[in-house]
Amino acid sequence: MHELETFKLIERISTLLRSEERKKYSAIGLQPVHGQVLEFLAKCNKYSNTHASVAEYLGLTKGTVSQSIQILERKNFLQKTIDSQDGRVMHLSLTEKGHVLIDELKPLDIFRQAEAKVDHLEFDTIQNALQSTLSVLQQVNHSKSFGLCRTCSYFTVEAHHYQCGFTDEALDRDDTDKICREHTPKPNPFIDQE
Structure with missing residues (x-):
């Protein structure tokens, strides 16, 4: 008991x-899942900053993660770069605006x-x-x-x-x-x- x-x-x-958290993210036009994506990307290494890693870490579908990443990229919270050794791999990283957002909302x-x-x-x-x-x-x-x-x-x-x-x-x-x-x-x- x-x-x-x-x-x-x-x-x-x-x-x-x-x-x-929902109140804070809603006030800036985001959902908590967007914050979770940003938080993961802020703390993961260069081997884990991919769509697949984000989906696996958060236990979400690749489609949900892709939509979230598109929104975050459009709002200039993250950016994509192609892997220098494997052009099929896309790396995700926070922009300065993304880092500022994480600092403001967490903890x-x-x-x-x-x-x-x-x-x-x-x-x-x-x-x-x-x-x-x-x-x-x-x-x-x-x-x-x-x-x-x-x-x-x-x-x-x-x-x-x-x-x-x-x-x-x-x-x-x-x-x-x-x-x-x-x-x-x-x-x-x-x-x-x-």
């Missing part, structure tokens, strides 16, 4: 970061802010570290927590039932393990101690 909770936290952090501002807030803290479990990181990311991003009912500030245990203090309604046992839009996190002893 512990592994499942850890996985869910990693998944939620990833979802929040992808959402922020995400909200992740940097969250990292600064939790970096100096010590955690007793990976789950507490991930939960604290997620909480800070949600605060910095001004997003709803969508946490489990049983982890909400409004959740209480009454005489013979569970109770939601927000709606003042009794809760079924199954409800307590489900996520809620109205979730309000309980104070986090790791990050709320400052």
